[in-house]
Amino acid sequence: MTEQLTEPAVCGPADAPGESVHDLAARILADGRAYVSAEADRQKVRAGIVGAGVRDAAIFGVVAFMLLFAGLVASMVGLILALVPRLGAFWGTLAVFVAALVTSLILMLLAKARISRMTKAIRP
Secondary structure: OOOOOOOOOOOOOOOOOOOOHHHHHHHHHHHHHHHHHHHHHHHHHHHHHHHHHHHHHHHHHHHHHHHHHHHHHHHHHHHHHHHHHHHOHHHHHHHHHHHHHHHHHHHHHHHHHHHHHHHHHHOO
């Protein structure tokens, strides 16, 4: 009552009768090396694309920062020139300098407070 399979097992073209296990292993190893090489090349291309994007973004960011700084300097010079008729050259320059110094001090104190708050929040 037990039936035995009479059909032969399906063999692919790689399982040719003349091929040894050593030949099959060598072919698998060669295919694996080719795959690894192709994957490494793919990752190199991806890294190049990301690197170019980061470089471009950094260049644009630096140029934007430089333009922002130039605009800030120009506005401060304009403010000095606007104050010269009322306060004189020395006092107008001093007023703008003190205002910039006070603003910088306030911003630094705010930054220090944020850092202190962050360090307290992450302490165990």
